[in-house]
Amino acid sequence: MTASASMLPAIRTIARYTLLEALRNRLLWLLLAVALGAVGISGFLNELALTESRQLQAALLGAVLRLAAVFLIATFVVTSMVREAADKGLELLMALPLPRAAYLLGKLAGFAALALLPALLFGALALFFAPPAQAALWAVSLLCECWIVAAFSLLCMLTLNQVLPALAASLAFYLLARVIGTLQLLGHAGHAAAGASQRALNGGIDALALLLPHLDQFTRSDWLVYHDGSGAELLAIAAQTAIYVALLALAALFDLYRKNI
Incomplete structure (x- = not known):
């Protein structure tokens, strides 16, 4: 039996207990x-709008649900890792003949399974505003977005070991990844007349854009409003997700192996 095959039962067990922990903490009820x-909020604004009320309701609902899903996933990842550290669960697992990679992959798999809950629930709500294909595209994109945030939150918690810094770093990463495309557009709007300092700033923003995932292309509300999402956009989202989750997992694994536990 290969080493990877021998780790699979441990990975499945850790992922299962990670998911059970979320369900015991009533995360599903919180999502509901x-x-x-x-x-309720989108329906209230729908009554206030004079024109295009349904489009406004769909856009607002999509934005609120996206932000709520990301915030809840990031918060659970950070607090779950803190609770496990406080209960000495990590030390106990590391005392077993278990590779650290199995522990990390098990946690990632559990968090990935957990992200299915908001993606499925909120995707079902999207069916009230968009055709099934567009609602499915929105839900899958939300799932990918949550996977990236979960992987980054796990890395932050392993590196920073504190709730507030890890959560703040995760949310800052998410917000910056959401607005990096807009920052690039604003920076290059007056590029011809820009001074040396502005060009240096634009260069810094471009370099940052190469490092960050372009989450502004994920889970777009206009898919629910105008139904213009495409399979090509989904492929680009899937490619970004695979790349960034793999890179973040490798960084977290490096940090975990260098720790003296």
Whole structure:
């Protein structure tokens, strides 16, 4: 039996208990409450809008649900790792004849399975505003977005070992990845007349854009409003997700192996 095959049972077990922990903490009920709240707020604004009320409702609902899903996933990843560290669960697992890679991959698999909950629930709500193909595209994109945020949150928690810095870093990463495309457009709008300092700033933004995932291309509300999402966009999203999750997992694995536990 190969080493990778021998790790699979351990990975499945860790992923299962990670998912069970989320369900015991009533995360599903919290997601349901968020969904109902978002529907209520969007419905209220729908009554206030004079024109294109349904489009406004769809756009607002999509934005609120996307932000709520990312925030809840990031928060759970960070607090789950903190709780496990406080309970000495990591030390116990490391004392077993278990590769650290199995532990990390098991946690990632559990968090990835957990991200299915908001993607499926919020994707079902999207069916009220968009055709099934567009709602499915939106839901799959939300799932990919949550996977990237979960992997980065795990890396932050392993590196920083504190709740507030890890959560702040995760949310800052997400917000910057969401607006990096806009920052590039603003920076290059007056590129011809820009001074040396502005060109240096634009160069820094471009370099940062090469490092960050372009989350502004993920889970776009206009897919629910105008139904203009395409398979090519989904392929680009899947490629970005695979690359960044793999890179973040490797960075987290490097950090985990260098720790003295």
